[in-house]
Amino acid sequence: MADINCTELAPAAPQSEVAAVADAAPTPRWDIIELLFFAYRDFVGDADHVLETFGFGRAHHRVVHFVSRYPGLKVADLLDVLRITKQSLGRVLKQLLDEGYIVQKAGDTDRRQRLLFATAKGEALVTELARLQTGRINHALAGLGTGDAATVLTFLRGMIDQDDPDKVLQSILAGAPPSGGPQSKDGR
Amino acid sequence: MADINCTELAPAAPQSEVAAVADAAPTPRWDIIELLFFAYRDFVGDADHVLETFGFGRAHHRVVHFVSRYPGLKVADLLDVLRITKQSLGRVLKQLLDEGYIVQKAGDTDRRQRLLFATAKGEALVTELARLQTGRINHALAGLGTGDAATVLTFLRGMIDQDDPDKVLQSILAGAPPSGGPQSKDGR
């Protein structure tokens, strides 16, 4: 049994006999599982700190980020990307609208749609947060060879569900953003 | 102002004139910023789905995971790793104790300490969740060359604050876990 006297930290393989699991499970990638946890924690921590001074949370960041990056995003698109309900989005979005980080515009062809755009204020916030996070990313990439950034991108893409119907995600996975618009005009 | 007529999805660089920011900010790594968001979302989504059937949430997973991986972890250590308050931890930990996923044992030298250990039940849960996540990781790594896993590890380590006082994190960043020898001892 696990060394009960051990007060020190030592990742002891927990799989004593339990590991004789059914169908030859591959060795768990404990390293990547845990590094992802810490990396993401610190990554979003950069933004969290700044957002606090604005009275915003992560939810606000996600919304204004994607609106800024994909101008004209519809509310429905945003719901797909963030995978939250419109009620949850509504609260956050209303704040961002009220405080002038985002504006709405009725769609041309379908005037029920509210197309979302970041204001200069919104862009500034997104840019500042991206600057922080980019600093961390560049620091991490600095320890790698020239071609290795591509490896990281490939890995991250491989971590994402490929069968996701989300328009924004598809556009990202496609690699080169399709600015002319191969995307169908009306998602869904 | 951003192209108001654009109904299409096209990540349009938001830095039109705003980009003339203060001190020559490096080009934001929008690609990695967004891929990290989606990758982590899907990564934790694997576990979330299973946890739901147990009536647990992400918080429970984090606790039982680190307890399982680092047997004998103290409550204070766990607070450092998870960066939450003991009140938040208390609620989740109590559930895991009550339902037999974790047991406590008083420290030998300091009997105030409650050293935490995962039970077989707890190990089984952690193993199952790690199995899912490892599947996703291996799928992502499968698209890479042989040496590229090391690149990913280096990148992820570079994303983490190095000055963190947390014992568990230091042990992870150190690469080879101390005491008991390298975990590769028996594989499995």
Place this chain on the structure above:
DNA sequence: CAATTTATGTCAGCCATATTGACATATCTG
């Protein structure tokens, strides 16, 4: 045109998880 569907907004309430502050208990240390 009328009926229906769609896109969005909103109200009311619930739940999970985080927070702070205060306080209790047991135990170690000087």
Place this chain on the structure above:
DNA sequence: CAGATATGTCAATATGGCTGACATAAATTG
């Protein structure tokens, strides 16, 4: 013994998810 430490717990609060129900406007369809 006096204090510091490790933990547990109570009470109140905030954030950000959720569901269900309902309202409005506009598009679509019969």
